[in-house]
Amino acid sequence: MSATQYTVIPERVTLAKLTYGYAASDFSSMKASGISPWVESQLDPNLAEGDSCAKKLVGFKSLGMSVKQISAFDPFSKNNYSAGFELSTTTVIRRLFSQRQLYEMLVEHFNDYLHVPTYIAWQARMPYDRDVIRANVLGSYPDMLVASSLHPAMLEYLNGNDNTKDAPNENYGRELQELHTLTSHGGYVESDVVNAARVFSGISWDYDASQLVIDPDSHWTGAVSVVGWKSSNDGTTPAAIRSVAESLVRYLALRPETARAFSIRLARRFVSDEPPNSILDVMSAKYLQTAGHIPSVVKAMVVAPEFLLSAGQKVKRPMEYVGSVVRALKVELATAIQPGDASRTDDYFHDSVISSLVWYLSTQGQEPMNWPFPNGFPDKANPWTNLNGQIRRWNLGASLAHGWNEQDFHIPPYEQLLSGVTAEPAAVVDALSQIFLGTALAQDDRNDILAIVSPIYDASSTQSKLAQYAQTATSLILSMPTWNFR
Amino acid sequence: MTEQPCGCPDFANARAGLTRRTFLNGMLAMGAGIVISNTTGLRYAIAASGDTGADVIITLSMRGGMDGLMAVPILGDRNLARLRPTASVLDSQALILDRTFGLHPNLATFKSLYEARELAVIHAVGTPIGTRSHFDDQNSLELAAYGKPGTATGWQNRYLEATGTTGVLSGIAVSDQTPVALYGEASTMAFESLDDIALGDIETDHKTYVDTLKRIHSRSDRHWSQTAIDSLTASEALKQVKSNPNAKYPDSSSANRFKVLASLLKAGIPIKTAAIDFDGEFDVHSNAGVRDGSMANNFSDLSASIAAFKADLGPLWRRVTIVTLTEFGRRLEENASAGVDHGWASVMFVMGGGVRGGQVVAKWPGLNESQLDSGDLAVTTDYRHVLAEVLKVRGGLSSGAISAVFPSFVPKTLNITHPLHLRTTPQRKRPAK
Incomplete structure (x- = not known):
């Protein structure tokens, strides 16, 4: 598109990129406060969804249910699809009607980043959205990743539940590095995949008891290394096994390659399909400097000059x-x-x-x-x-x-x-x-x-x-x- | 599209002189294609690119990593039996292809096509670089430009360009999304269902509405706008297509995609290449269910879908070549959860009336530990050899055009196809072994 067709009004561009769509009310409040204060207010954990949204969500029981409660709730246990459909529905309501527009955009983004489809683990998918994604989206990415690594939805989706010492299931160990952290040019090799799988072996979700189980008998013990991270991995208690797993996840989450991959993915959501290196440099630096603090990286992206210059570069999904x-x-x-x-x-x-x-x-x-x-x-x-x-x-x-x-x-x-x-x-x-x-x-x-x-x-x-x-x-x-x- | 430079200057000549727009106007004036018929009543539309009988090349993608040894096991192999105690076909259950290879018992249609010499099997086949990553390997498999980094067009789109085809419905994905193989300069269309893809009406006559949308989009040079104009043209042309299956399809989303494609072909839509994703669970990290379960179900659906598609097409079956693709096969040794992790080489099936079927083509690498590649069946045949032969022989491309479709690649003949002109000769059936 030629530049003449698109008049760049900064508030318009910002709303088009950071919300599900321009609304006159957002425009006037942004005009009144300025762009940065508006972004700050959107990232305030105390900002309410607003009455219009809250009222529409009242009937949806699973929003407040634990995995155990969802498992025991007849409409879900007898028709598993209903649990996923309830999540799809509440998600659409929030995206359309919540005042926390940037928050919802980020929730969608991190649901894509640490993706689990709604047809997987019907008991756990709604709690995953709430307790892993929403609970951490205004906090740190390493925390979100740790929560994800131990959540029943992820354990089910990427086969953590099947991962034992005898023949480690590599699915999560690979995607943790390829999709959630380093990405495929981030320097890991096949042995890193196997070792990551070993670190997580024996960690699974017990559906009967609705709790995380760390079974030392199923855990592969012995020294492991994953792209420079090393552990003797000789713990024989659940706490020791969990602590080694968490240490690996945090190490990977704070690698410079992860900072870059995280920034590319975030900028691809909000800036352009192929975001310029200059903005990625700023975002990656902020990521490392703040140990993966999500709102800080978002703010660094929004104030970068490339942000407004990328007006109209993304096709609306x-x-x-x-x-x-x-x-x-x-x-x-x-x-x-x-x-x-x-x-x-x-x-x-x-x-x-x-x-x-x-x-x-x-x-x-x-x-x-x-x-x-x-x-x-x-x-x-x-x-x-x-x-x-x-x-x-x-x-x-x-x-x-x-x-x-x-x-x-x-x-x-x-x-x-x-x-x-x-x-x-x-x-x-x-x-x-x-x-x-x-x-x-x-x-x-x-x-x-x-x-x-x-x-x-x-x-x-x-x-x-x-x-x-x-x-x-x-x-x-x-x-x-x-x-x-x- | 202006955002992405075309990675294929070789096509400049092929495209010269005939723009998509002028071609289209000509084509629509004649109806949706040129229809020829022969004595058997065969009705078939050809693209106006000059070729009079190239096949419709159909890809069937089995995303997730479809294992070749589950589909086509090597018979009597001790390594396979030992390392896959549960995730394998028992020799006693396998359908027999030849002395060396069997077939999963649920692939009955494939067995009969093989016997009718309309299906060839290529084994130990795969990508030249195996990263074991779904996303990298699917991407590079569909770009198919290993020797030319930075290429942003897919091989199926480059095929369309090489044929000089400019019809908006020449390249089809029966899908909600456009697959990477179809990315590029040539117009392609993606839709999963024939329902609700007709433009509705507003308060003006339909033609004015369509023409206005086209004019508005013609003023923008975005890829989006270019596609929008073609979408309007295609959508209008597709109104004549009705779903009228002549066969009973299984109740599955994959079968539905074949049903849609059959409707388009029977209506004479001049498709040159189509992409279908098989909707199955191939990424079997746990409980692979080869004998009973996930993989067994995948193969039943696959077999029944192809059977229905063939029956539905009737004589048109002789005008299609179907090639199956997957990003990789799986590790030889199954894991503790009766699943199998990512591997490398797999199997490809090529089927259709012009296929030199009834043979398994394999430079077999062996399954001893020293013969494996990081524990996986090694690739001894690059998948591009299969595609290149199909495009050259059944798609009617010249050798020069093939090198534009697969840059920096020297294809070799696997002898899995009959020349196009032999098509009208009835295939003699060979008795089953």
Whole structure:
């Protein structure tokens, strides 16, 4: 895209990158406080999700349940899918409606980084999101990684539960180095994979007792080294075995190669597909200097000059497309979410009005957390740039702009969004362009859109003239290339 | 696409003179392709690139590391029996391919295709560099440009470029996402279902809506916009395609993908190459379930899906070549959890009417400890030899074009394909051994 098409308004760029989509309220508060204070406030652990979000989450019981409680809860134990679906649903609600937008973006990012699909370990996946990801996302990455390494969801997914001294299961030992820390050019070799597996052998989750078990009899003892880290690994107590495992994880988490890999991945989420070295240098240095303090690295990224210069360089993934439309149009759920019905074990959350969005995301290949491989959803443009994604995206945009799915979604009257705007085609198109794109349309695009919008007024319709112009114009603006980038 | 430089200047000539846009206008004026027929009523669309009968090259990716020794075990091998006490096919259960190799008992369709000489097996085959990393090996396998670091285009896309094909539906992934093998300059389309991929309507006539979206996207030079224009064209062309299976497919997502592809081929969509991911659990670090369980189920689904696809295609089966791919096989020795960790060499299946089937091609490296590569079956045949022969012989590419698809690689003939012109000769069936 040529630079002339995108007017860089710093607050716009920041919101497009750090939230699920521009919302007028965020824009005004950022304008009032300045960008850095706004980012600070987003990273405040005490910031509330907000009433609108909190109310929608009330019925979802697993949010507060332990692994043991989830295991014992009939609707989940009799239909395991329900537990994962509840997590997908609450995740979408939070992404769309929480005031903690940057926090939710980071939660998604680290769910991708230390990925476990929701169809794995149904008893443990919701607690993993809460106790491993959310609990640490405003803290240190090494802490998050340690928590992940011992959590039943990860132990199940990457076969820690099967890893014993006789023939160590290498799955976790490899991905710990390849995906979670060093990455494949980070200097580890096959023997490092085997040794990492040995360090974790005998650590598993006991589903009957719902607790972590460290079994010295299944643990491989003897000296081990992993990319420079060494241990005699001769402990015979659970505490000693755990401490060696934790020491390895912390060592790997604080390697310079990890700092770089962590920064690349974070910048690929928020800056561009191939982030410039200059910003990666700053982020890696901050990572090492703060021992992997996540908010510090995020702030270093946001204040770097490359951040604003990367305006519009990321293709919105399906979730960001949905989020940006919902937030810009201030779409609300048409009815309150009913609490789950424990007597309906076949379909516990039978009338969640947000199901249609979860389903839409799944047809777009981005049902929350359900990527089938350990590396998390792709985060470059190419895989998402295709017919499936584009046609469905335009159809969803038109549907939301027109309020066609009125059973599920309520679109506020355009009279509110366009308060004070004359009900004339050009005025409506220009105002909507400012709302969605933060800039005037290029002349040719404006003419094309007006050519469709101008003749549509139907005096016999029950809808106002303004609404008729606005919904057609909105559909077209939402399908523009610019709207699909952040 | 402007963001990524094309790593393939060799295609400049192939592309000269015919832009995607002008081709497309011509093609749409004629309908979705040129339809020819022969006396058997065979209906087939060809791309307008000049070739009159190249096969549709279909890749079937088994992501996760599909083990070759579980699919095609070497018979009577003591190492295999000893090191895989549970994660192996018992000799007594294996279907017999030849004196040396067997086949997993659930791959019955593969056995009958082998007997009909329509399926060839290439064993101890794999990538030239085995990192044992899913993601690095899948990536490099699909880029297939080991001699040319920094290449950002996939081999299937370079194949499209080399053929000079410019139709928007020439390269298809039956998937929600575009796979790496299809990245590149040539237009490709990804969709998993024929439902909901038609552009809806707003308050104007449909053609105006489509044309307006195309015009708006034509003013941006982003890859996104280029693809958007093609998506609109493709989506309109796909409206004529109905799902009308002539066979009973198993109830699985992999089978559904084959069903979609069959619908497209039967409707005469001029596809030159298609990518399907097999949706199975191949990354069997624990409880591999070779005799009963994960792998046994994978093979049942695979076998039934191919059987249904072949039956559904009818005479069109003779116009496709299917090649299976996986990033690596697995370690020879199973682990304590009855699973098998990442390894290196695996097996490839090549099937279709033009395949010189009924043979297992393998320079067998052996399974003694000294013959293994870090405990894994060693690669003695580079997978690109298989792809290169298929593209050259069944895809009708010249040797020069092959070197553009697989840079810095000298292919050798494995003799697993019949020349294209032999297609119309009925295949004589060889009695089973």
